[in-house]
Amino acid sequence: MQIEWTEMVHYQQQVQKLTRLLLPPKQGGLTASECELLSRLYLKPEQNTPAILSQCSGMKKEAVSRCLKTLYEKGCVHKQRDTADERSYQLFITEEGLAALKRGYENILQPFYDLWRSAGEEFENFLHCADKLAVHIEKGRTETIDDKVL
Numbered sequence: 040m041q042i043e044w045t046e047m048v049h050y051q052q053q054v055q056k057l058t059r060l061l062l063p064p065k066q067g068g069l070t071a072s073e074c075e076l077l078s079r080l081y082l083k084p085e086q087n088t089p090a091i092l093s094q095c096s097g098m099k100k101e102a103v104s105r106c107l108k109t110l111y112e113k114g115c116v117h118k119q120r121d122t123a124d125e126r127s128y129q130l131f132i133t134e135e136g137l138a139a140l141k142r143g144y145e146n147i148l149q150p151f152y153d154l155w156r157s158a159g160e161e162f163e164n165f166l167h168c169a170d171k172l173a174v175h176i177e178k179g180r181t182e183t184i185d186d187k188v189l
Contacts, residue, residue: 061150069143072106077115077140080132087130115139
């Protein structure tokens, strides 16, 4: 089955629209990116350098640096110089960071729970498919048949 480019554009627009609709309006707390980095520091404390956070999140290094600077200024993370390499440092979530993360995710996840309650199994299937697709993309698209876009 071949998908015409006009249909693919429609699907791409729908994915962007869904993403925008699921992100809550900024309310002065943490951004979605800041929450993501804090949650990674909380869930996998051993993956705590800016380079690892960039690699695991898929965010550009510059974006990670900006988020970390803001999180540091908000008291959500603290830095510790790496004893083996003085140019590098490790990051750790603070108690304030953990409290901010909890507040942030309550705000960020509410639209997801609302949609799950209204759409049920369809939303669960979507989430499972999105998870599989993310893994596929992370593998470097090794399973693609050819390198053409169309």
